Amino acid sequence: xxxxxxxxxxxxxxxxxxxxxxxxxxxxxxxxxxxxxxxxxxxxxxxxxxxxxxxxxxxxxxxxxxxxxxxxxxxxxxxxxxxxxxxxxxxxxxxxxxxxxxxxxxxxxxxxxxxxxxxxxxxxxxxxxxxxxxxxxxxxxxxxxxxxxxxxxxxxxxxxxxxxxxxxxxxxxxxxxxxxxxxxxxxxxxxxxxxxxxxxxxxxxxxxxxxxxxxxxxxxxxxxxxxxxxxxxxxxxxxxxxxxxxxxxxxxxxxxxxx
Amino acid sequence: xxxxxxxxxxxxxxxxxxxxxxxxxxxxxxxxxxxxxxxxxxxxxxxxxxxxxxxxxxxxxxxxxxxxxxxxxxxxxxxxxxxxxxxxxxxxxxxxxxxxxxxxxxxxxxxxxxxxxxxxxxxxxxxxxxxxxxxxxxxxxxxxxxxxxxxxxxxxxxxxxxxxxxxxxxxxxxxxxxxxxxxxxxxxxxxxxxxxxxxxxxxxxxxxxxxxxxxxxxxxxxxxxxxxxxxxxxxxxxxxxxxxxxxxxxxxxxxxxxxxxxxxxxxxxxxxxxxxxxxxxxxxxxxxxxxxxxxxxxxxxxxxxxxxxxxxxxxxxxx
Numbered sequence: 001x002x003x004x005x006x007x008x009x010x011x012x013x014x015x016x017x018x019x020x021x022x023x024x025x026x027x028x029x030x031x032x033x034x035x036x037x038x039x040x041x042x043x044x045x046x047x048x049x050x051x052x053x054x055x056x057x058x059x060x061x062x063x064x065x066x067x068x069x070x071x072x073x074x075x076x077x078x079x080x081x082x083x084x085x086x087x088x089x090x091x092x093x094x095x096x097x098x099x100x101x102x103x104x105x106x107x108x109x110x111x112x113x114x115x116x117x118x119x120x121x122x123x124x125x126x127x128x129x130x131x132x133x134x135x136x137x138x139x140x141x142x143x144x145x146x147x148x149x150x151x152x153x154x155x156x157x158x159x160x161x162x163x164x165x166x167x168x169x170x171x172x173x174x175x176x177x178x179x180x181x182x183x184x185x186x187x188x189x190x191x192x193x194x195x196x197x198x199x200x201x202x203x204x205x206x207x208x209x210x211x212x213x214x215x216x217x218x219x220x221x222x223x224x225x226x227x228x229x230x231x232x233x234x235x236x237x238x239x240x241x242x243x244x245x246x247x248x249x250x251x252x253x254x255x256x257x258x259x
Numbered sequence: 260x261x262x263x264x265x266x267x268x269x270x271x272x273x274x275x276x277x278x279x280x281x282x283x284x285x286x287x288x289x290x291x292x293x294x295x296x297x298x299x300x301x302x303x304x305x306x307x308x309x310x311x312x313x314x315x316x317x318x319x320x321x322x323x324x325x326x327x328x329x330x331x332x333x334x335x336x337x338x339x340x341x342x343x344x345x346x347x348x349x350x351x352x353x354x355x356x357x358x359x360x361x362x363x364x365x366x367x368x369x370x371x372x373x374x375x376x377x378x379x380x381x382x383x384x385x386x387x388x389x390x391x392x393x394x395x396x397x398x399x400x401x402x403x404x405x406x407x408x409x410x411x412x413x414x415x416x417x418x419x420x421x422x423x424x425x426x427x428x429x430x431x432x433x434x435x436x437x438x439x440x441x442x443x444x445x446x447x448x449x450x451x452x453x454x455x456x457x458x459x460x461x462x463x464x465x466x467x468x469x470x471x472x473x474x475x476x477x478x479x480x481x482x483x484x485x486x487x488x489x490x491x492x493x494x495x496x497x498x499x500x501x502x503x504x505x506x507x508x509x510x511x512x513x514x515x516x517x518x519x520x521x522x523x524x525x526x527x528x529x530x531x532x533x534x535x536x537x538x539x540x541x542x543x544x545x546x547x548x549x550x551x552x553x554x555x556x557x558x559x560x561x562x563x564x565x566x567x568x569x570x571x572x573x574x575x576x577x578x
Contacts, residue, residue: 002359003359003360006356006359006360007360009356010345010348010356013348013352014345014347014348017347017348018347099343099344099345099346100339100341100342100343101343101344101345102343103304103309103337103339103343104337104343104357104404105360106308106309107307107308107309107332107335107337108332108357108360108361109328109329109330109332109333109360109361109362110329110360111329256309256310256311257270257310
């Protein structure tokens, strides 16, 4: 366990020693902030309109959760993450291969799994900062309004699981090459394909489309965005994370077959 | 301390290392000598647990590198050809990280760090980013990381590559000082280095062990293939004829000539010292003898001979 933490710590430090962490955090904050502002502005305008309309025994209370938090998470951030996670994961193994430090790791008394988990945790650590920033925005709503706090756990869990799945896959892709750019590009391409897959089958009702939809990453987030923790969704994401880690391990083993 | 038994490593159809066996005793410094592509790095990578062997067994400090990798790796320090450093880490951060993953307890890290930075003379650059260091310093940081957990076994792949002469001498002295306390295997194709630093040498070529022994011993064993250089003044054709008739002489060939005298290179049978016979032949024929010397084999010559086809086929590899 201490080995896992040692590697995780090294990855976190490495992120902040390079522009990557700052780049990712800045871009995320800007995008998140912009969309948060948009949704909140729409919400405010709608509220005024409802109030001026009056009638029918008063307007139905506007739901902050449904009008701001959910669309932000579901509609926007899942897409933003598809683009940003490759930036986080691309260096995980590619950089080690390029600089030769993979030899250091593989000749030290660490198991391959300890290295993989450590790297995953390090990436998750940077990702956690993004999650925290998002909730920072949400907290503004709590200060000025009265949103429902109960779905927050679902939001956070879903957010972490979704991100974890992307991070695990991205980590696997970064074992393919010494070149970070290529690793990042592969991740980006795969994530976009998976996203489009879902998008394309969203309006179709054929059996084929339904199956594909259930394999894609984004649909399983819907429940979390609604505040619902569905065991099926949890298992789905955990499985993807598990697969990502498993394939990373196989890929690392294959590395040892050739110098 | 290190036992390599019938090690074979294949990458698909290519055989990088074929049936290599040797042992390294505790406290010894063993040199691994061979041309580029001979299989030195591959063998070292198997010893350090980076690559699994295709066949054969390797044991470090009694632990099999395949069956008990963690135990073996804990006792091994490895400096690959390119020091495995993270360019964006500071020297002290990096060494602390290595110390942690090598299994040092938290409180041991700082004292070991201090010791090793002093030993490797990197105290000045402790707080500098590794990426900004010169090659010499980077190599020393690499050596420091190999030493930080005080391993019983040290595997060094071309430890003086890219260093300037002063640094080479310092590194060599450092390595020699490590013998006894540590068991060292170092690979090199700088032959004088092997001769000066190592107590024993394993010569490897095209994946196979070609010779094993102490540098002087190898020289002695191969001395019979040595040549004698004879500088004589006299009638050329007669000299050639007479010299060739000396018993034990294989062939005679004129090399240089200046003024009246010619230098002949004389090859003799293995183990036969023909110098006195040659001298007698020259003196009896009343020719003028200017110089007679044994052109002993340098390690370079041994290396070249061993790594060209003819000699290795004649089975010099006996132990």
